[in-house]
Amino acid sequence: MENIYLPDPMEVLQVTQETGDVKRVRIRFRDPEKAANFHFNIGQFGIYSVFGVGESVFNICCSNSHQHEYIEFCFRKVGRLTERMWDVEPGDTIGFRGPFGNSYPMQDWEGKDIVFIAGGIAMPPIRCAIQYCLENREKYGKISIVYGARTVGDLVCRNELDEWAKYPDVDVLKTVDVAPTDGVAWDGRVDFVPTVLKDSKVSGDNAIALVVGPPIMIKLSLPILAENGIKDENIFTSLENRMKCGLGKCGRCNCGSVYVCKEGPVFTQADLKKMPDDF
């Protein structure tokens, strides 16, 4: 019988330093057969090993258009595993298990206007959906991207924001909490995400919102989305709870009877209202 806890060895192809403490890593299966058969849906996550240190959970942060060649994930250097992950270089091997969990309903969103709202390190779980929408630009309506971080130096995928803004009918609203004082050029806003969100042109019954970020940002963004007429069942988020197995067995990621690893990480605001406050 297959060992569900056995990761696949992945070759590190590319490491990009996004901020002072965030890196983006591109990896591919060392086994070409696995690479050829691999498929994931937008919004799913993986569990990544630094052998000898352990495993950590990160969203797959790229679109699945190159899924047989590579996948990407981002991490912030914040604990024991990510300290060690910081040192990986192209050619090194890390482990991967996945893909796990549910995904964003990209097909259901076709033909609709979408507002993407992210704060800080929460850009990666949204980036995969933005990339997918832009690769399939004709399938989606108006797109608004609202992204904020504490400072300019904390913006993940900062260069991509400008690339995304070049697509037709894509509106990128970038903001920082604190204006740069050290001469760093900044052509975005200085405000909190929920305030900037008021200027998004995506609204109405048929609009979709995908919001991921710190709880306070989400909390203050929800009333604005409501004012803009976006319904609870059209407001999506991706939860992160501490996980070990990713397989619905180890018993720590649940919110009441909902196992985030298997039934999430993607939930609508309507789903969350039915769940106990355990996240």
Add this chain to the structure above:
Amino acid sequence: MSQIITLEQLKQTLKEKLASGARVVAPVLDGDMATFKPITNVEKASFEPRACVQNSIKEFFFPKHETLFSFVRQGNDVVLTDAADFDVEQIVVGARPCDAAALPILDPLFAWDYQDRFYQERRAKTTVVTFACTKSDAHCFCSAVGGAPDNTSGADAILFDLGDGSFEVRAVTEKGTALFAGKTSESDKTGAACEPPKADFDVNSIAAWIRENYSSPLWEKVSLRCVGCGACAFVCPTCHCFDMVDEGSYNKGKRVRNWDSCQEAMFTLHASGHNPRGTQGKRQRQRLAHKFVIYPDKFKSFLCTGCGSCSRSCGQMFGVRPCLEALDKQGVKAQQ
């Protein structure tokens, strides 16, 4: 007519199994308490009537500590070696009915979409022989959660102590029938278990209360006693939460799975410092809700067999039964 086996014949049966290479697990006296251990000498096994054994037979299906795979770094690559299959026959004898009853409860969890090979291999290779209870104590409450002193759930055969150095054998499954084939003799004696333990609370009403009172201040109040040591989870036949960690060095080592407990503060602690269950009340709520609401929602049975091991082991005189009683008195009945 019933089938009976003498203690000597039972030991002989186990001796033959040992000789055939099987692993035999039985209660072994350890001071004045018995502990389930693998034995090599059947004379070490202690089949005296008792209400409890220190540990659960769970660890012979889901060990405290087990290797999932090993790894070695070779240049830039890492070579992984899968853990060996569990391919010995295993006989667990002397389990209490409430301990064995945990196995069919855990089966669907370890098969929930992803098949846990480690549990399932042991389960398939193991024959479980229970002893019907001859005594209960103040911690027992199997009858409150659908069990009984002669419950056969999870058992391949159940033995009833006849008090004269022999046991009535009732085979439950084909594995149980095979184990005792040709070892028993016919008799007109039949055994009986002790009276079911008493519990004056209704678990379904408490479960309904838990569902509706997720944010009740009662959770913090009843949990003041708990020090979060996790002993309750380690003796529990149904608790199955685990941790996965690496042992060894960056160059060579293994990934292991260890038992974990939702009562420990770091269980759900995020790397960011955020903890969804930052207080003992929230952690106790998770434990009780998991057993009486979440698990029934997912797998249609309580994650509790009423064995009482948690409260027997608790240094604070807490555990599932005392917690259910507190919720019943201060929650369910206070509302009526």
